[in-house]
Amino acid sequence: MKPAAFDYYAPASVEEALDQLAELGYNGKVLAGGQSLIPAMNFRMARPAALVDLNNIKDLGYIKEPGEGGLAIGTMTRDSVVEHSKVVMDKAPLVVEAMPFIGHSQIRNRGTFGGAIAHADPAGQLPGIALAMRARLHILKKGSDRWESIDDFFLGPFMTVIEPDEMLAEVVLPPLPEKTGTSYKQVSRQHGSTTQAAIASVVSLDDKGKVASLRVVMMSVGATPLVSSAAEEMLVGQEPSEAAFREIATKASETEIDPSTDMHATAEYRRHATHELIIQSLTCALERAKGKGG
Amino acid sequence: MNTPINIKVKVNGKEYKRAVEPRLLLSDFLRHDLELTGTHVGCEHGMCGACTVIMDGVSVRSCLIFAVQADGHEIETADGLGTEDALHPLQQAFMEEHALQCGFCTPGFLMTIIPFLRENPNPTDEEIRTAIDGNLCRCTGYENIVKAVKKASVKMAGKAK
Numbered sequence: 233m234k235p236a237a238f239d240y241y242a243p244a245s246v247e248e249a250l251d252q253l254a255e256l257g258y259n260g261k262v263l264a265g266g267q268s269l270i271p272a273m274n275f276r277m278a279r280p281a282a283l284v285d286l287n288n289i290k291d292l293g294y295i296k297e298p299g300e301g302g303l304a305i306g307t308m309t310r311d312s313v314v315e316h317s318k319v320v321m322d323k324a325p326l327v328v329e330a331m332p333f334i335g336h337s338q339i340r341n342r343g344t345f346g347g348a349i350a351h352a353d354p355a356g357q358l359p360g361i362a363l364a365m366r367a368r369l370h371i372l373k374k375g376s377d378r379w380e381s382i383d384d385f386f387l388g389p390f391m392t393v394i395e396p397d398e399m400l401a402e403v404v405l406p407p408l409p410e411k412t413g414t415s416y417k418q419v420s421r422q423h424g425s426t427t428q429a430a431i432a433s434v435v436s437l438d439d440k441g442k443v444a445s446l447r448v449v450m451m452s453v454g455a456t457p458l459v460s461s462a463a464e465e466m467l468v469g470q471e472p473s474e475a476a477f478r479e480i481a482t483k484a485s486e487t488e489i490d491p492s493t494d495m496h497a498t499a500e501y502r503r504h505a506t507h508e509l510i511i512q513s514l515t516c517a518l519e520r521a522k523g524k525g526g
Numbered sequence: 527m528n529t530p531i532n533i534k535v536k537v538n539g540k541e542y543k544r545a546v547e548p549r550l551l552l553s554d555f556l557r558h559d560l561e562l563t564g565t566h567v568g569c570e571h572g573m574c575g576a577c578t579v580i581m582d583g584v585s586v587r588s589c590l591i592f593a594v595q596a597d598g599h600e601i602e603t604a605d606g607l608g609t610e611d612a613l614h615p616l617q618q619a620f621m622e623e624h625a626l627q628c629g630f631c632t633p634g635f636l637m638t639i640i641p642f643l644r645e646n647p648n649p650t651d652e653e654i655r656t657a658i659d660g661n662l663c664r665c666t667g668y669e670n671i672v673k674a675v676k677k678a679s680v681k682m683a684g685k686a687k
Contacts, residue, residue, distance in 0.1 A: 240548030271571035336660020
């Protein structure tokens with residue numbers, strides 16, 4: 233297989249990359265880890281006229297702890313670096329828990345944290361994880377920059393608010409409140425293969441053991457990763473219970489998702505799996521929240 | 527678009543200078559331009575693991591990297607492991623444990639397992655199974671591959687790398 237011909241740029245700095253993206257406009261495409269883009273190019277499903285390769289820009293790969301808490305992860309940080317980072321395990325264990333589900337070790341050695349989010353695959357793990365973690369995204373273009381909330385970021389399958397002359401530079405994961413538990417649950421046919429359904433939960437408890445805030449994100453069951461508003465409406469301010477989790481699972485899987493049938497799973501199976509995984513994920517996240525002294 | 531770009535790549539310790547089209551995959555560069563056919567090409571979209579090589583010390587899919595991106599980097603392939611007379615201990619263990627039949631997937635397994643054993647010289651069966659979950663083998667059923675990795679780990683640990 234051969235990708236179609238393209239012009240190749242390998243800028244050494246962010247400034248240079250932004251200049252090139254500005255010049256190329258709709259003809260340009262950012263190449264991050266390439267673990268989704270290059271297969272699509274090999275099949276010629278994607279035929280970008282020009283690639284702006286970020287792999288030579290060393291200062292886009294980092295994991296920092298900003299003063300306000302949480303984590304700031306550079307867009308080109310390799311998945312395997314995030315996966316084995318002690319500080320990520322400490323501050324955002326949800327991210328580490330989801331990592332082994334992303335392809336295989338060889339893919340994670342090359343794939344990047346920001347690249348996967350910007351790719352916006354509705355079956356992808358990191359777009360959903362970023363949504364569950366209420367990430368903020370730093371987007372650059374020549375001469376300006378902006379911050380976007382992950383809630384406004386995804387427009388559809390493989391579509392985000394990033395314009396052709398822009399690039400994602402950093403993903404900020406805000407600090408989790410105390411007494412917070414997180415959990416990631418996924419089903420796929422084989423380890424490392426496409427997500428049939430997946431749930432990421434973040435549950436925070438107050439001093440009385442009631443739910444202070446929570447977020448349940450459903451993956452591979454719609455055009456983008458989806459936040460369950462039923463979960464929030466039914467549980468915030470309430471005592472968490474298995475009965476409540478079951479009620480949420482039923483409502484979310486019946487009314488909040490739009491799964492489709494493809495070679496990986498039927499819509500019906502995805503709906504069923506979403507139901508079960510919501511219960512499992514919320515149960516697990518609650519246990520973990522309680523374990524933190526809740 | 528088709529203008530070749532000059533690159534300098536170290537493969538198995540030897541430096542190569544070539545001019546490559548941007549769209550040339552690293553897998554095809556190794557096999558066609560350098561005539562190092564130890565790297566096998568299977569699915570060409572990152573699912574099978576046959577084309578796994580080591581880039582700067584970690585295993586990667588050579589079908590999901592462009593040759594131009596290897597400029598200035600160091601690649602290790604199965605060609606550099608052992609010779610027919612003096613097999614690498616991992617190759618020897620694969621032979622002794624019957625960890626291959628047709629051999630198509632073998633180079634990918636080897637180049638996945640070598641960095642894994644550098645990181646984890648004394649792995650459990652479970653860790654071995656996780657390490658090879660990105661490589662498909664249609665002949666062996668994997669049992670003998672796990673045995674071979676275990677055997678090689680013991681032998682290689684004795685030699686320190």
